Amino acid sequence: MLENITSKQIKEMTLPQLTSLCEEVRQMIISTVYKNGGHLSSNLGAVELIVAMHYVFDFPEDKVIFDVGHQCYTHKLLSGRYDKFNTIRKKGGISGFPKREESEYDCYNTGHAGTSISAALGIAKARDINKQNFNVIAVIGDGSFNNGLVYEAFNSLRLLNTNILVILNDNGMSIAPTVGSIHEYLEVLSASYEHKVKKEKHANIFERFGFAYDGVYDGNDLAVMIKRLAAVKEKLKTQSVILHILSKKGKGYSFCEENPEATHGISIGSSDSVSKEYSEVLGEKLCQLAEKDSRIVAVTAAMTTSLGLGGFFEKYPERSIDVGICEEHATILCAAMATENLKPYYAVYSTFLQRSFDEIAIDICSQNLPVTLCIDRAGISGPDGETHQGVFDLSFLNPIPNLAIAVPKDLKEFEDMLEFSAGYEAPLAIRYPREGKRIFKQHSPIVRGKWEELTVGGGNAVIIACGEQPVTLALAAAEILDKERVAVRVINARFVKPLDTELLKELKEKNIITVEDNMLIGGFGSQINCFFAGDGKIIKNFAYKDCFIPHGGRCELMEDYGVSCKAITDYIKNAVR
């Protein structure tokens, strides 16, 4: 019955019909995610909740904002996107996250944690100013609930004098299990539910901020969900409500229920053979370094395993810190620990590092502290789309003084850079993609601000590339051109900052081509342009053009947005001619 289902039809269904609808949704999600990749457990856990929401509320007039947005699959299936669901996360298909451009049922795009309550407040406030009348709902997991934005939004609830519904979907997991005092507090609330203790007794924190607290309920019990939501909808007419539900991550699929962290997201292997993930190298190497250097500590924001730090956390629990989804706090902790002679490594996805721009600049770099940022999922990260591409990091890190930025060409070089970092006593960022697909033959020692010549000999065209994929493209182009008797030098720009100015000076007379996995604006190539601005040199940059990059395959997107072997080869053929 899922095919062509409408909001009206859902409202007319009986409970047994709704229950089998849930089953159908669940099967659809499982089969699609195993084909396309995507978020699995979180979506399975939210099926009943979202079906109940569609039964009780009137979308799209009522508005729902999913925090982070990865748990919106059921909502997509119920809002006219069933027939496109098999295209999810594929280039040209629907997104794995809410997208206003895709449907009027998606009112606000999300991707990073903690924004939903702020967004709900903004929409509700606008509704009031516009003298309209609809409900605004934020659905937020307990993982996101750790983020400081939640507190900022709560703090202004009374101030804004508007009504919203916050559904706290508590499954005990961020990606890793949720940590911290807020979550402990939620557990106190849940325990009181289990033991039938009067619920209101514990609701103080939320009530302090102006919410009526309603909970704790079983979020996978459809009948209960419908009843609670209907009651809450009434209450919402006079005040803001927080509805606290417990749900089971991975619900209805025993493999997921038993492995909620591993099945949070399912990744589909790409056509290239993956040799290893960079995160594995980080984990192994950091353990080695920590053996020799007791000052080393590792910090993450709710991403221990996906960043490769599971082993480190096990081996060095006293030197391991996971602060939950609190990227800003994590950054300051690192800076502060560095003032006391520790050597912190903060591992984080490129896209989430965006949250810490201010703290990287002020706390780490203006104090010139030896913190190493290990930036994973840099460059185009692929199927998660606009909100998850790691294509801005070189641009926002470049202008920050005192920071050195290293970009390894392969897994081995990453290992060497980590070895280098152990002896480096100033701010250092190392950025790398998820997958390492090849190990190049050449590996010269890492020296700060020094690049590596990958092809020996002449050639008027010089490709300077940074990062594994760009270096790979550069070498492939050089090989093609070699066959056409165009000699091309390839240089591995291991450091985006500082630049290898000595080597650059030697290249004054050459045709320079830059290749990178970052936005053109503010990226690596633009630094080369600036270096040569006084010389009147012709330079060609291959980098991403000035637009947000949607979801799709990594390689196809790289090509579409400006970085490909063919484009490089064609340019050089014309330029050198």
Next chain:
Amino acid sequence: MLENITSKQIKEMTLPQLTSLCEEVRQMIISTVYKNGGHLSSNLGAVELIVAMHYVFDFPEDKVIFDVGHQCYTHKLLSGRYDKFNTIRKKGGISGFPKREESEYDCYNTGHAGTSISAALGIAKARDINKQNFNVIAVIGDGSFNNGLVYEAFNSLRLLNTNILVILNDNGMSIAPTVGSIHEYLEVLSASYEHKVKKEKHANIFERFGFAYDGVYDGNDLAVMIKRLAAVKEKLKTQSVILHILSKKGKGYSFCEENPEATHGISIGSSDSVSKEYSEVLGEKLCQLAEKDSRIVAVTAAMTTSLGLGGFFEKYPERSIDVGICEEHATILCAAMATENLKPYYAVYSTFLQRSFDEIAIDICSQNLPVTLCIDRAGISGPDGETHQGVFDLSFLNPIPNLAIAVPKDLKEFEDMLEFSAGYEAPLAIRYPREGKRIFKQHSPIVRGKWEELTVGGGNAVIIACGEQPVTLALAAAEILDKERVAVRVINARFVKPLDTELLKELKEKNIITVEDNMLIGGFGSQINCFFAGDGKIIKNFAYKDCFIPHGGRCELMEDYGVSCKAITDYIKNAVR
């Protein structure tokens, strides 16, 4: 007795001696701030607290982190900086904020709100790992207490399993009066103090996070402060403590006590005659626009008056939002309101906008929403130093797709840009300095991505400048060179993004010089370099070099860090020759 005072001497003083020490400190602060400018009321309110801290704790072995750091003057006077105190905020003198480079008594540099508890936790955790033994104290005002970082830090207190002291210095003010539910909660605590209600009853929130709560006490009563701090020092051996004190902002100086917002910071007029502050134009013009367009709302993060929005807030209370020091939340609120057909203006200092990088990119720009960022105190802001210079904004905004960036050459042009913004339905940033010092004669209509020719006619050298001071320098250089028969064109680059590519194409054969009030890396000039990278053009950029810019006068710093009339003139003389 303040001169040459040592930590040891303070500890040996009697209460009457300490009381007169407070008086002496207070007089010194008042006389110095009226000479040098700086933070007044906040420092006067914290005198007894800091004297008591020096009496009870052992600095520099014990560590204190001042949140934001603007209230550290007493600490500086008591830690060997009396003789340099008259140089505070002057070029080459001591900083108005804590600086590790300045004294071992400053353990962590601050400048932006909410970082102190995270930093204290990091230092305490490092102490534990290093098996050391000292006390770590964060002193935080109720204004900063609104910031989400506080929640993130609180959330990880138990997790980190370490002990810190948080002194919540509650004076009811941010810069503007503190807003929000957290502050209302603090008022409940204070009221219970006034009425001698048992204090513990209300301490739940802090205890939930693992703090022992101790309060509320009169922070300006020296004897009470000493007694409480001594007790807290004992308690700190076994657990973290939050000490809640009430203090009077501006204490001991009736003018300040009565005008705490106006005397939060004292600004000393510069030698140029200031015609008007840009913030005044913002306030006036936004009121005008709001009259015609009921969709306009104004949002600030605890800076209503200093951003010029006092009048707007009075006239349109229902369309005015001050969320407290919550820059990220404010940014999302704007994005969300824009999805519901409102037209939000978010006014903020350039340096504090750094906190919202992620939300500007994802919430505003990836959704392409018509939010206008009014970025005040852009460029070198002067005496507040490293942590407050607004020199990064062009660099971190430039790579964000969909965002237009406008920079007015004077107050009149700013007004025109605001007029333009009213009809502009996409993300727009307008960045401007604090002071407008002159109105230029020419004012052509504002068109997106179009620049303005300020000198008519020939000349091989073309200066492209953006912003009031850069345009002023460019015109001054042109005038000087004109006398030496070197004709120079000056172009006002009103839009840093998009660039006026049509005009740039016409300049292909010219000597191009760029001038801006931003870092060279990623700034305006670097975009020009990229535009011409394929053409092999010689370009000279005047912008700030790659280092943090300390405190000093705006003009002297501009010159020192790379942007001056003389440098421009000298370059052109040589280049055109």
